[in-house]
Every structure is written in structure tokens, then in C-alpha cells.
Amino acid sequence: QKEVEQNSGPLSVPEGAIASLNCTYSDRGSQSFFWYRQYSGKSPELIMFIYSNGDKEDGRFTAQLNKASQYVSLLIRDSQPSDSATYLCAVGGGGNKLTFGTGTQLKVEL
């Protein structure tokens, strides 16, 4: 059984700070890694993906991947109250299917 683990939170950060969200996965054959943002009562929205070891930056978001440690993270710089949401980590390893973590709730406080 492929597993994706996330701390459920809530993770509270002050406005303007860096939020760091972490995810570990069990399947060493995993190839693709995704971060989805989900606001309360809404559906998941794809915000970042990463396929290679290292960092990938997109605006205030940076995804980091370490395949040797089976670890993927999402950094949100200059956190805003509008970033308050649940962040889902998803891992793809075969057959175009994704395995999702249960999500980390982020709260950005004024």
C-alpha cells in the first residue's frame, strides 16, 4: 500500500513569514509530486508540481524534492491570510494515478 504522510496541523504562521509544509512518501518508485491547495468547502486546486530532485520556484511558492529521503516540501514565502487553506501532497507512481496525503491545514495570522 503506497502511503503519503503529512502532519495534519494546524500550522500557524504570522503574516509575512515563511510557511513550510512537509510530506513523506513510501514508494521509492514514485516519479511525480504535486501540491494542491484546498479552501474550506472547495475542491483541490493544483498549485505546484516537481519531478526532479532539488527546488522549483513559482512566485511565492517553492517545491523541494529529495528522492533519497523520500521527502517533498512546499515553502510559501511572504505568507498572506489568503494562503490559509489545507495543502494536499500527492504522489504519482504508476498508471496516471495519484496517492494523496490527508493534508496540512495552514493558518496565516494577522
Place this chain on the structure above:
Amino acid sequence: DVKVTQSSRYLVKRTGEKVFLECVQDMDHENMFWYRQDPGLGLRLIYFSYDVKMKEKGDIPEGYSVSREKKERFSLILESASTNQTSMYLCASSVQGSYEQYFGPGTRLTVT
């Protein structure tokens, strides 16, 4: 932009009723997926389809069936709804060969 639509945002059904949830995508995606999302359990895959008339079981197919007669439409069927099927149901689609899935708005189903 990819657009995935679902037939209802909220649905209330009685135990034993047959329930149809429909999903339509307008981007010619080959892959379509049905998930349910429950607090503390995350997103769980019910069924998926790689092509018209093709379907494969996901992690929790019991109590559900699916139909894909046209490429853009993927239906989830609850043959006899039960209270433990009360959940948020999410449809997603992706291009063949890609893991990037795009979600519809979801249907919150309550079975009483």
C-alpha cells in the same frame, strides 16, 4: 483552462435510492477519476477510466459503479445509497500520460 463540471453541488438522498453523479470535462482528457473525501481520511480513489467504455477499480469501489459512454462524461452510480456513503465526491481529469489532475467543484452528498 481546464473545466470540469459536476451535476450537483449538494444532493440529499434517502437510504436505498439509486444515485447518479455526473462529471463532464471540456478539455478532451482521456483519464477521468472519481474520489470521495472524508475528514481525516483524505481523498480516496473509487474508480477511474482511461478511455471510453473502460473502467478500473480504485481503492474503495464497493457499493459504487461507473459509466463512461462518451469521452467527456464520467458517471458515478450508487446502486443503493447507504448512510456511510455520505461524503464529498470529487471528479478529476487528466491527459493520458500525465499525473496532473484537475478537479471539479465537488458534490456534497448526504444520505439520510
